Amino acid sequence: MTELSDSELDRYARHIVLPQVGGLGQRKLRAARIAVVGAGGIGSAVIPSLAGAGVGRLTIIDADSVDLSNLHRQPIFREKDEGQPKAELAAAFVGKLNRFVEVAAVRERIDAESASSLLTGHDLVIDGTDNFATRLAVSDACVQLGTPLLSAAAVQFQGQVALFRSRPCYRCFVGDAFDADDCDTCAEQGVLGALAATVGSLAALLAINSIVGVGGDQAGKLHLFDGIGLSWRQIRIPADPNCRVCAHRSA
Template sequence: MTLSDDEIERYARHIVMPQVGGVGQRKLKAADVAIIGAGGIGSAVVPALAGAGVGKLTIVDGDVVELANLHRQPLFREDDVGKPKAELAAEFVRRLNRFVEVSPRAERIDNQNAEQLLAGHSLVIDGSDNFATRLAVSDASVALGLPLVSAAAIQFQGQVAHFRSKPCYRCFVGDAFDTDDCDNCSELGVLGALTATIGSFAALLAINSIVGLSEDPSGQLHLFDGEKLSWREIRIPADPACKACGSA
């Protein structure tokens, strides 16, 4: 995997940092990331990863743009209302960076198709808006051995974590939410700037993982309080009885 002169110029502010360098930039180019959800989280993740030069992106979202999305989803504009998010997000990527190969998948991911959709990627970022989807994505990531960055935001609260096999997202939330969309933000609300903050942090965790910037970031949950404006970290213990990653 080599970088052309155009790419070296484009990513100069990455490459000049010794922690990234040409080696890290080539790792980003070699990465193949699946982004689940082109909503509030995805609106921060998609530009960050496309701009960073992640070589391949798959964007999975079965929804169309609604007017009530626009306060937190700057990938879309007023005249996009009613159009499919996955295709619009892919078009954003194509216009931003011709060195990124992007595949839109305008479908809903669930436990029937998750493994098939995620197979072959090198990392998954989940910014979907309900527990059932997040668990399906997590279980498939565990089964395929893929690192997963899982991010969620509601009202003023955000959480983001990097998982690698064990512990997994299911260890964190348990089995109770398999079929329940109880965190739907249409009922509870969400601050637009919060999803951008959490989505940007998710992109940072993904880049950290791909480049290998710090020690293994997995198993650490980052919680953000958008009212108090504070972050805290919690280590997630592996559940030995976990249906997805447990040894039981």
């Protein structure tokens, strides 16, 4: 890893002064390649946090366009952006926020056929999509590629974040019943905007900690947030011995 430039040292000074991060941790962030699947409510918190932190390359994957009903939970967009592609707008946001971050916009719907090719070459994938079919396709591809997956979701007043390293995988958590595209999304159930921001911020923090090496490995732990009771709880996700995707993988 090359040394940080003087401009980078100035920009990331408040990171570098942290003994848990330092110059080495900041260089690890600069070397990281992260794919963010979904520039929605979760992505709108994840993307600025990672770009601000100095993650070297971000790939933003989202096939949708901005809708007015998005804006209460997607503050990286504006009313004038209605109808414009989210991925490209989010990439432009990153470019304005931090010139040291390389960013790519992928305006493509990720599914079981395309997931592996879109996600290959990344050190971490963060999935903030709002339907099970997409999440499972992303998870299955990450298991195949051996790429860590950070899955985050928010609906109504409930949020969850978990890091997976092949086994257990996200499919161990939810099973096979949710592969259909017609499962509930936040469009049907609703979601509090601040709840999505809270969950997305935790996902970004877990991503940064994982890259830098802070706090130990969080893989296989599910962080649940109750937005009404304002409480977090943590549970461990067991590996499904019969999982059709990761059962052949080492724990």
